[in-house]
Amino acid sequence: MIEEIKNSQQAIDMENKHGAHNYHPLPAVLAKGDGVFLWDVEGKKYYDFLSSYSAVNQGHSHPRILETLKKQAETLTLTSRAFHNNILGPFEKYITEYFGFDKVLAMNSGAEAVESALKIARKWATEKNGVAANAGKVIVAEQNFHGRTTTVISFSSDETAKKNFGPYTPGFIKIPYNDTEALDKILQGEDNIVGFLVEPIQGEAGVYRPDTDYLKKCKEICKKHNVLFIADEIQTGIARTGSLLAVCGDCTCEGHCEKQSTYVEPDILILGKALSGGFYPVSAVLANDHIMEVLTPGTHGSTFGGNPLGAAVALTALEVVKDEKLAQNARKLGQLFRDRMQKFVDKSEFVSLVRGKGLLNAIVVNDSPDSSTAWDICMALKENGLLAKPTHGNIIRFAPPLVITEEQINECCDIIEKTISEFKKK
Template sequence: MSMNKESKAQHFIDLEDKHGAHNYHPLPVVLEKGEGVYVWDVDGKRYYDFLSAYSAVNQGHCHPAIVNAMNEQAQTLTLTSRAFHNDKLGQYEKYMTEYFKFDKVLPMNTGAEAVETAIKIARKWAYEKKGVEEHAAKIIVCENNFHGRTTTIISFSNDEDARKNFGPYTPGFIKIPYNDTAALEKALQEENVAGFLVEPIQGEAGVFTPNDDFMRASRELCNKYNALFIADEIQTGIARTGGLLAVCGDCSCDAHCERQEATYARPDMLILGKALSGGAYPVSAVLADNEVMNVIKPGQHGSTFGGNPVAAAVAMAALEVVKDEKLIQNARALGSYFRAEINKYIATTDTVTLVRGKGLLNAIVINDTEDSKTAWNICLRLRDNGLLAKPTHGNIIRFAPPLVMTKEQLDECIAIIINTLKEFE
């Protein structure tokens, strides 16, 4: 890389460093354009995107159908607030509830907002429907969870970077080991439990994939003890794991159907975000049936931008892309192929100990300690070789490309990954 190119990228990095809060540690690459599975930096170099904005860009960068919907609506009406009705919100709510098979949807903007919304609904349901004494409700969560970084959410996080010096913390949470049904049942037997909030796959924890029956068993236990089963599918939902939702189990169709009955762990509340807009706009949502959602009355929860006309138009277009382009089926097929090819490499090396995941949400575990720089250095070399990925938990690299990827493109990416890993043997 020439000094001129270095200075061009460094200029933008320096601007962020000087004028922005230092709340992220990005890979040193400066992007200016995206299309499909590719992104380009300020020097015109093209990369495969293997992070997809933490699965927000499942439909690919700047998908024309989504961008067109956004542009068309933005030229007509952008925001009314919920002080008035608009002609897009009702259409969107009907579309969402039919698409995901729930009675009601409460629209918000960001993933963390949606999680906060679900927590509020669960507590209110516990007081008004279950008979829990007010201020006593507890919600069960899992160790090593990631649901966002608001004050409430970090109160039940294990991430000390997210927690330290941000207290006092919000009470009312019981933490159990992930993928442990015995611990869940024990916690559910405590008094005043409102629900169980869980990620079907723990993405930030390194794509920690539970036993095949964990979601289904969790659903049944919540039924047994009259607690809400709350699925955070912000990262895992909308085709990423080879089902419409990760809780869909092994079904690869594009909507809930009879074939899913054996494996579908239907949540009482479903939390969505990220790919709900295809990465074009902040859109999130909580879905539930009337018995749960109707505890919310006017004035008790909301957002100026929640359910705005642009968000509604964008989300409907984004979900249509998932169906029309069969992204669920593509993620399922390519994910199985990716893990099989990486496993072939793992059998020949000590550099990588494991590949895990579901659909096109996968991770490899580098044979080094969590406090090492090996995974970071591998990601730097992947960048040099034309592929962008990011470490998590020190020695784990997450791989989550846009779901519009073809097998030919994936073959090229697998070659880049394996050849890069060989440089570290």
């Protein structure tokens, strides 16, 4: 039986005593979520402006996804992949047609999907592209965030995430983000390159948007050198940036569309977070047959990957995005948010910049990354009913659920402007 939590401090003390201290949460102990709102154990109501790092794009406790979860949980939850189940096939058909790929590998966490994509890319390169066995190298961007597994931290720029976790996995080359000349130069000068792994927008690094033609040029360069273009859309995908995927550019379609002039097709696409609808961990790696067919029985697997509960939830989560036009809402309200924040930035001494796309945005606080100013502003926002979190010291990311309304986004802008205007440094 779960011990009853009577107040926030009791919950915080319990976590501190019994849990690993690998996170530094804002001191809000949440007990309920609905749509764009969260409530703490004392009953205080907040706007959620983080969306569990974009895992709840469809909003908290979405009724359609909840009903799917309950219905499937009452029937069949797990078979392992030792047997077939009646939900995995329909999910695989839906997601591959939705995103325009031949095959999907269903996994669980985002980091697990990244690891899977790296394995697939290296096996493809060795068996089909002449790369020497156990010699394949993957190019990555500086300031990347692809997870915190041992392999991923080996090419991370975040010293906190990697310090004293070595020895590190070899086989990765870092180049500056948003630098196509650096990518082309490496591919001209290095042998045994497998592919280029990149986030279309670097979320954890502070919502850095590259040049408009960056992804298109990267794909062209990769194609010229016959290496794989691998897009990590775990945070940016599934309508967050105002299109179905960030690699769709400014396309306004509601699903895969071969006529999109702005679409940059990845050779491997990695999804997670919002694929879960915020209910159950689901991630996916998508690729076409000539790449995915390198996986044969025994070469890769996961007990929970592709389980019927996760597959049912993910299918409904994608349907909700399409049916409720969440990409279109993110595009419209994201522009509204940036327009309002830009007017505020122009007259604020505390905020120097706003940037983003769709409803993945950030403001840069006019202080050192080593200062506590951004954290203190988030604490003040909490007191005023809005939850957000700093990243990289002096940057505050704003990413509400995509079901937010125009009235709500304006109310949240009011809260942010009022909080920062009244803020005083400690």
